[in-house]
Amino acid sequence: MKLVEHLGKRLLARGGIPVPRGEVATTAEDARRIAEELGGPVVVKAQILAPGRGKRGGILLADTPEKAQEAAASLLGRSFEPETCREVLVEERLDIDRELYASFMVDAPKRRLSLILTRHGGGDVEEVFRERPDEVVVAPIGAFERFYPFKGRELALQMGLSGKAVVKVGDAITKLVAFGRANDCRLAEINPLVITKDEKVIAADAVMNVDEDAHFRLKWMKEFGLSMEEERPRQPTERELEAAEIDRVDYRGSVHYQDLDENGDVGTVTVGSGFSITMLDVLGNFGLKPANFCDCSGSPPADKVYKSCKLVLGIPGIKAFLFVSGVMTQDLTVTAEGIIKAWKELKPTIPFLVKLAGNRDREAYQMMVEAGLPHVYPRETPVETIVEDCVRLIEEGGR
Amino acid sequence: MSILVDENTRTVIQGATGQGGRRFIQRMIDFGSPPVAGVTPGKGGEVVEGVPVFDTVKEAVEATGCNFSSINVPPALVKDAAFEAFDAGIRNIFMYAERVPLHDAMEIMSYGDEIGATMVGPNSPGIVSPGKYRLGGLGGDKEYVAEIFRQGPVGLCSRSGGMTSTLGYTISQGGLGMTTAVGLGGDAIIGSPFTKILPMFEDDPETRAICMFCEIGGTMEEEAAELIKSGRITKPIVAFIAGRQTLPGFRFGHAGALVEKGRGTYESKVEALTSAGVAIAKNLQDIPVLLKRALGMDENEEGA
Structure with missing residues (x-):
């Protein structure tokens, strides 16, 4: 977060x-x-x-x-x-004398914490990282290591500071470590950390990435009105808001929806997050542009599946609809029920292709064939074959 | 042989009496590899699906000789559960929960590494050694699991939970099978990233080829490539890397630039793994084909 x-x-x-x-x-x-x-x-x-x-x-x-x-x-x-x-x-x-850089982060591959410090803070700090690595202090901190104030002063000295700045910046570094630990920070970056002309040390900016999974012990999240909601790189679209609502009203299963390409060829609902990302790649391999991403998994009730299908079928301009699952542990007859409802009710005029694989997939297949769905594939069919069919159907202008 | 779990594994389920724990136990019984003990503080003396429940892991170890802990408690309690298992002398732990705080995972893995423990997860669906042992519910109902995970020479490890079964099935359908399939867990800090799991497969005499499901983000694949290049891993590897079409979100802050050094992207992973001699599958269907080629098998040959 x-x-x-x-x-x-x-x-x-x-x-x-x-x-x-x-x-x-x-x-x-x-x-x-x-x-x-x-x-x-x-x-x-x-x-x-x-x-x-x-x-x-x-x-x-x-x-x-x-x-x-x-x-x-x-x-x-x-x-x-x-x-x-x-x-x-x-x-x-602020009446700035110098601009420093200080950050605290979790070094995930090394399973420990890390401090990154340099006396050359400001907007061009990445250039300093690249061009002058010898003027950047990287200090690992063990997961259980006590960080005493003297350590902060040593690091301030290593940054090339002297005099009172060693004490004041050292103190800020020590407090930054305690702060990052107490607030479950993935990253707590201060750039610049300013030394003013009257020798005060002040954080002139704050870049924080806090682990929302620790929400149960971060009491201030509630105070600041923050929740564990998914992060988005931009303002949500109408359909994304609608998907969030579909997800919210029933806690069972989850719907992760994102609009991708306004000129996309295919609307998709996929099951399983890793599989959903994989499907985007496979579509790309066959020259198709996915209009959206919609992962509907985690044993959702039939109604949630139905609503997700309805939402995706409503994307303007799509030339085909694909519902494909990875090999899942959830009961797929429930998923099939939702798909059949969407098919019967919305009577889509574009190709409508479905493959479910995993738990009870044979029953689910039978249900969908009996309901008259035109392109239902058994578990054995590779997803690549289905995408090829999809390309052909679009070219032929068929259903 | 196989890695992590086999017919000698004696599992204790921490968090045995909750809904998730019960389902986990049922799935293991269903496969024919029931856990030997359960632990739920305050519920010692109860029995879940025939499995005796204890108040503490220490008691469970003394009474049943369990040597593997499956941690099925909610995310906020995982750290305490892991340290309880370590303290009771257990050196193999599995963590199921999603959304375990990163700082907790850091403490668990840091301490576990120090004492020489083997850890899988958090955010992992389970581990299955076909024909021998299943920890958790990978593959679903009994009649399906044998079709999805056939026994054979491939070691399968996946960063994505759902893709563990999908790839297991792709490999089985392609006429091969697995020694062990393991969902590594989807988080930034996990017990066994590729650099820890690959040596286990390398040292397992029955594993003759390895399949990795990779994703963009993090530097786990690049580190694996370094390990392979060092000569520690000699068995052939086939990798699928998901996320080529996914646009990365913008980077936040500057520290990442110093740490990642341009790694973490699809291109960086392809480059690193290819230069280490790993075969990259572009489509899922290419995976069994490439594995058979690596094993010196004919494309239509079954088994091995």
């Missing part, structure tokens, strides 16, 4: 890491009021997740409340593909 900057900063502040004074605004007037209250020059920052925000014009400086209002007005509602800016963070502008 990725957190927008202002939520990440609220959490950091609770972890004892100082952040700039500021507040979130959803209207330009609000932004003006906040700037007035802060007094002095401010920064107005689009609250979006996509990277490269600064370079894409998502961070604006404003010297007066009027300018802050203008800046907010220009950001709010603006599209930052694939997102749209709905909130801005209005913050005091």
